Amino acid sequence: MSGKRSGRKARKSQRASEGRSAHLRVPFISRKIPPYEILDDESLTRIETTAERILAEIGIEFRDDPETVRLFAQAGGQVTAKSDTIKIIRFEPGMIREILKTAPARFTQHARNPANTVEIGGDSVVFAPSYGSPFVMDLDRGRRYGTIEDFNNFVKLAQSSPWLHHSGGTICEPTDIAVNKRHLDMVYAHIRYSDRAFLGSITAPERAEDSIEMCRILFGADFVDENCVIMGNFNSTSPLVWDGISTRGIRAYAAAGQGSIHLPFLLGGAVAPLTMAGALAQNLAESMVGCALTQLVRPGAPTILATFLTSMSMRSGSPTFGTPEPALGSLVMGQLARRLNLPLRSAGSFTTSKLPDAQAMQQSMMSMMSAVQSGGNYQLHSAGYLDGLLSMSYEKFMLDTDVCGALHAYLAGMQVNDDTLAFDALAENGPGEHLFGCAHTLSHYQSAYWDSELNDDQPWETWDEQGGIDAMTRANARWKETLANYTAPPLDEATDEALRDFIARKKASMQDAWH
């Protein structure tokens, strides 16, 4: 007995050093359950047909980018001038889909640590932190504008989580650095404090170029020309507009052979129809056109269809997140993406809550479950999202990454074989006898169930004796502990110096701009 006990203790201690549910760790998830398909073919075809009608009869407006207009005109688009710099282009039904045939259904984004390289498309699922909040929030200091220190902290927290696969992009806005320079510090932070893949700048074409250039320093120019090592996350200006800042950036990434994501932000009733079928038709039209532009610039460039659906509180006009209609919309967008044979960025851990409380996780789960069930491949906003994306929350980040871990177990699906069917385990002792000590239990107890790092699964009495602490308070302690234990992944010193030199030269060449 004592030998058995100490053996078990040794296994336990080894396991503790690996972290909980270590057997589930992967550089990215290969989804083992089918996606959840809620619409029939006829309905999907009607949505697609409406998207084609939007493109053919209403058209898409392009602003301040003659080269994009030239490319689409050359490909057969019908250009109408709204002004010197604003053109509407109409696309014959099927034209955009034809252009998209050169886009890869699945591609690889390389990380500087090859063990962290991800694949995007098909059955792959990649989790990345939330993106774009001007504010950050924690329980100690409340809500405040984000700084580069916050940004670095979140890159470190993301790198420390085994349940994220990608470092993301603008995790929060580092508002203490000039608008025209902060992209340099953000890209540097992703490279320096993480060894995962990441997103570059999209706020100006020259910032996109800087982001790619820093990757050339990191990976070598030849490698970058042949491989995807960075992506840009671009927004259309719904309804039905792509502005020049976005299309110039899209062209920059595509020309360099790098990836891009094409995301309409569809607030129903404001910039899209309130009804989800119509919002999806518009979503498809806008996102397909962004994706198609990449193929005109460089056929075969990696490109990701994307969806970000919200609902609206008709009382206040505020967007609401984590509600049921967008959850259904995410599922259908997955079906549409598969029919188009393109990778999909789907929803994330969305919420309108202002605290990492019950509301936050209720809404987050409705949104995130739908995101992974949709078959979405790249899940930006997987962790930290609070207050309708206005705030990046330290505590919610920890709660969400724990959910990302649980989703590793969920997406692993159910194995059905003689071992898991466990007939012998029940037959061993027969009716009425517990299974604590049976061979089947002993061989499976370490890996049968997801083991949360953050949830309190203790009996009430133990929990009460330990202070009766709620989840957001535990998350508060956990992010501090995680930051304190963080160690940076190794980075070649010459590369680091070259990057810092590039940044210094770039910064010296510009006056600070704050808007």
Place this chain on the structure above:
Amino acid sequence: MSGKRSGRKARKSQRASEGRSAHLRVPFISRKIPPYEILDDESLTRIETTAERILAEIGIEFRDDPETVRLFAQAGGQVTAKSDTIKIIRFEPGMIREILKTAPARFTQHARNPANTVEIGGDSVVFAPSYGSPFVMDLDRGRRYGTIEDFNNFVKLAQSSPWLHHSGGTICEPTDIAVNKRHLDMVYAHIRYSDRAFLGSITAPERAEDSIEMCRILFGADFVDENCVIMGNFNSTSPLVWDGISTRGIRAYAAAGQGSIHLPFLLGGAVAPLTMAGALAQNLAESMVGCALTQLVRPGAPTILATFLTSMSMRSGSPTFGTPEPALGSLVMGQLARRLNLPLRSAGSFTTSKLPDAQAMQQSMMSMMSAVQSGGNYQLHSAGYLDGLLSMSYEKFMLDTDVCGALHAYLAGMQVNDDTLAFDALAENGPGEHLFGCAHTLSHYQSAYWDSELNDDQPWETWDEQGGIDAMTRANARWKETLANYTAPPLDEATDEALRDFIARKKASMQDAWH
């Protein structure tokens, strides 16, 4: 403009009096999205075949109920005596499925208010409160043993929610009333304070009889003989045991033509295999046998297959709820129930959290989303569940019923037609123009999106000015407000008197028993 405005105001005010999302209210949900099917036919067949092997080779143990043994022996079961009172019965493959062919795939449970009558089976979804907690909990008084006052409160809160459809059963244990008498007060509370369908007692056969007798007083004996008006929720004693208390109760409900639910409580590693495929085979075997007993007593009696899967923290041996493996198990159990053509009771708003916090709703959502996606028909534990079912929480009840409302919108699915595709709404103004005032927005703004009663969707500034209140604190205010506004549904005075008379006579006939 002013005419339009006042018209809008009138609609708004009418709507406020009806409550939010009033257009979604139904006596029970008819699910409009397909269930989520994650296993292929071959895997499902392997689980079914294993269940049949369990029944044929290991068998089910029956304790202290010779009549049940006689019924199964008569139907072809092979009886082995373990003792005078304990028998093991083995069933040839296919035998139990054959017996189940007389069970209805869908049936009606009548409520005393016919408008609240529910259907169970097929595409129907019925939400009921949590069931069986010894403790209750609220933010003011913490955790304590439940009393009949708590019980009555929860019946009133359930009746007040438009998003539950059924009054449930032992919402919490009224521990201030003797064990052998409390069923009378519980059934009375369901009748008096609710006008929805409900569950009766199962803790002793005579208590089951009392519950049915009270329904005869309420509905009339002839009506009760011809219609299902009450159900019992029975537990097997896993692994592979049905004890006499349960089987006698099952026989009582079936003989009276009333409904019954057949639920194994499968704590993996303790009373079931740790691996979900094996747990499901066992679940199917145990639940099918309970259901089959009803058909031997009275062919055609309403019966519900049921599943309650948990995981276990291997560190503490505690059960854990709202984890990913049981979520997958629920989905597969839905597939198995449909192949068997029986209604299903699936998971609910499960959690191991000790507070109605972020953990509680995160786990609840994983569990409850899977329950409704499974195609489950009767969702006990839809509201109030806390601390692994040890506590019924006032605040969680309010949070959960709000989720039940959101699930009405989710299960309504997505309509795809010319109106919802909204091509004209986008064409009306063209690219770059918002849709706030367009005809499509005006005709859909009241019903396009689920409108939560409890979530705070206001801008951060407004929320902060109002005190920055978290969801559990809002829920605390809400249950008090709801109880204060509760009015009992009308009940015929003579019926009420007859019920109270029955209870008084029954109570006078027994000494109090406290265990």
